[in-house]
Amino acid sequence: MATDHIYLDNAASTPVADEVMAEMLPYMKQQYGNPSSIHRFGRETTRAIQLARKRVAEMIGASPREITFTSGGTEADNLALKGTAIHARSREPEKNRIITSNIEHDAVLEPCKDLESRGFVITYLPVTGEGLVRPSDLKNALGKDVALVSIMHANNEVGTIQPIKELAGIAHQAGALFHTDAVQAAGKIPLSVKDLGVDMMSMSSHKINGPKGVGALYIRSGLKIAPIIHGGGQESELRSGTENVPGIVGFGKACELAAKRLSQYQTHVSELRDYLIERVSKEIPHSRLNGSRTSRIPNNAHFTFFGVNGEDLIIKLDENGVAASTGSACSVKKQKPSHVLKAMGFSYEEITGSLRLSLGMHNTREEIDRTVSVLSSVVKELRELSPFKGKYA
Template structure:
């Protein structure tokens, strides 16, 4: 008999909170007005739009008029980077081309692919390395800045290994050199304190479906005074920054999810951390050659990322699904990419070992009471897969994959 589902992939997406759904439902039918119209239905929609904007602003300590709604984190990242790039290139001169962007090797594809796109048009991008915990060097960052640098785009926390970057210090360096700082906070907002003023962030991306809100809705924070070129043209909604009829059910849902995340932040952080730490302690003590990827200290409270020598991650995920546990090998956005994780390569994990990874991401619905079952299930599946693996010697109970492993090449790390 299958075990009741234990969902542990909240970093990919999270279930919509019942209070969020309740808030959204009227905006599909009885409150269906267009916020750009002048009659009562439209005026009521505009009030709901303003309320949601305030709720999102409060989550990250922004001013309400600094929030623009988007379709999600990917659009917000694209909008941030291209918006700055298009604006700054207009000020370029022969002596200062205003075309240099600094990012890291472990960013989400929404950032990395956008930077690669801009390189086709003459922009120069520096991809900072990270250490074995996934943290950048602040010295490396400062040394990479030059006169033509227009933007630093470094994620608040990593979507795979959960490492939290020193955003406040990054922002201080950016401000010192008069460079804009954008941070992808899709995994951080609503999970840990995010304060754009205290952390010196000029532009920030967030998404609804990571915080028990709906899919297809996100927001971008743009600090007052930031020069920004629009790349979505049309009817002038969202102060002309992002044209298109507003997704009112989604916006209302994001607003409510942001409000609940802010109100419950400390409680949820403690809840997630208790489960996270129990999983780390039990898995690493009960399963041989089980390791944690990423920093143990500077880590999201809801993220655990293991690697198990001698197995293949996709098989692990499928067999855990049979046990009633939903997890992931890494980012949901690269699930169908057969290449190894660029994040794990960047922190020095060899390809064969990176393929044996498991990310468990915790949500409000998870319970500490489930930990023993989860650990026992992981051990059962890992033991079974190792019996079949050519990379595991069952007689000596040891990993032998190093005999076949090729050294990491630059292309493994710099796939983007």
């Protein structure tokens, strides 16, 4: 790939940081012991996992024993939802309902569907036009039959941040547990599990300059959930399978880096993001920023360009050196209209014209300038070809 290609799809994945790579490499070559082995090779990798667990815990204000490593955000979400549901069914069978929102990632929605097919009841909360869950809607939906509320921290498409502390408090008042999918938030905004009052929180390494295929679920100390993968009993019996040692080491380092440079990240990325939004809004007619202006993760800019097809826009941008996305990389190949934008009340035209530009630490102002200029001409070109030519050209 050309090195001058501009990467604005950091919500999908991020480059592995040099420091992360350097810490991982020995665990692929010299330090290959199985952490379950008693000899020194095993003890070495066990120590590496302990350090990584401490670093992940520190980033979110947890204690190391509250961290369970998984194969990523998807597995962490599955473990939280299914693990809670299975445990509740065996202990308190009357608690057979889960509340979630209409704008969750498929990593939450699909396990919910699966649980529905196994007799659990799922309540899906609506959202506002900005993508916010209303606390009053959660209050009204709660009841004694609810085992778990699962609401994402920041949305992967439009970047809206939910009032997690308030929502968790409401869930607890009704006797329900609270899980949040913080895959898009952890490492990007200040975040403490104790302050938020959540019982479980999902994270993913590759969104914060760590390797792919590793993540974690925070499980509050004292809380019991059922495992969903059975075997040798690794991760305190919660997630069997020989640990992905290089991945876990890399994730730990990525968390340490993210925590250390959090304010630098927030300043750099949000300044670029605001500059991008300002220029697009001023220079590209019939464009609109989607999601909340104020309650938003620092690296997300999500627009609708009226009279343009978002898929065509991405192809044209890519041809002209800019990598962008319409939304969720994980479901984009399904070519279905975004369930998030639908839930926010968008029309078909507003959904098809949507584009997500998500920034990272390595992006520069010069790249934003080039992006705006490419975007302006590509949008113009596509509008010329569109049946809406007269309306938006």
